[in-house]
Amino acid sequence: MQEGARGAVTGKLAVVFGGSGFVGRNVVRELARRGWRVRVGVRRPHLAQFLRPMGAVGQIQLKQVNIRHRPSIAEALKGADAVVNLVGVLYQDGANGFDSVQAAGAASLAQLAAEAGVTDFVHVSAIGANPQSDSLYARTKGEGEGAVMDAVPTATILRPSIVFGQEDQFFNRFATMATTTPFTPLPLIGGGGTRFQPVYVDDVADAVCEALTRPDAKARVYELGGPGVYTFRELMELMLHEIGRKRFLAPIPFPVASMIGFFGQAAGRLPFVEPPLTQDQVKLNKIDNVVNTDGSVGTLADLGVEAQTLESILPTYMEPYRKYGQFAERAA
């Protein structure tokens, strides 16, 4: 995140969909810091009140929106100067599925934004987005991108690799697993050789803000990754080193992981149960998740953002998982 005083509130209105999520809340904070008025479209405004103090009094407003409900989107778009779409799902949850949210939902939002005359539109997708993918997540991300570009040809598509930072759903999740019992093995799906390029959430937030205002970012696709590329096994080893624990890393062949995913998905159909693993996630894990460097897409650097390293940020939020928390070093 860029240093400096909070910018003056310019009066321009950015409407952020998915602003209550992990990436979204950091985008909302950065937009407010840069002086935008921000309207956040959320399904449950009463659970998103924590966003309001991220700006000056009245700078951040909440509006009830479901991306599957077009009238609620149209209402939220009234008076918008810019739009950011961060709505996404990691697994199907009843009617809130990949198709309805990431493909049809993105299409509705872009069409209504176009009707409202919005041309500054940032759509957050994911590396691997591809309408031909056999992963439903990646396919619907690809279809969402296509629908956004059809409706708003000036839109910017941002495709991050794994996003890390305080409150992330990756390192926090595996660190929680590692601290549950001393005997919990950490799974290495497909042996843990798939490569990732983790990107810091503040850098993604900066990229969103830059993409909204830079003329050279219009009608372009960017893939966002940090300075380092790691295998999944290396990421687990780094996390374990950071929390000062040793755990068995258990390689799980893809067919076995897929079977576990089948049962995980079934468990996820129960109310309030988050599937631990799905077959779709196993499919995603077969493909490297790194920034394309053939020049066909832009990068963080092209948006003027200097990527921060995983090694410099991870220690700032792994403390709660160390044996003696903040006193770990003194006690050791």
Ligand SMILES: NC(=O)c1ccc[n+]([C@@H]2O[C@H](COP(=O)([O-])OP(=O)(O)OC[C@H]3O[C@@H](n4cnc5c(N)ncnc54)[C@H](OP(=O)(O)O)[C@@H]3O)[C@@H](O)[C@H]2O)c1
């Ligand atoms: N985190 C990563 O590592 C990563 C990597 C690559 C791409 N991405 C993409 O980046 C975006 C943000 O990811 P994230 O990690 O911040 O995800 P997240 O924490 O799960 O947030 C997802 C957001 O989508 C909203 N949402 C879900 N269904 C909705 C619906 N029907 N109508 C309106 N809002 C809905 C959620 O709102 P509620 O509060 O109402 O649930 C939440 O604000 C997603 O598109 C994701 O695919 C993330």
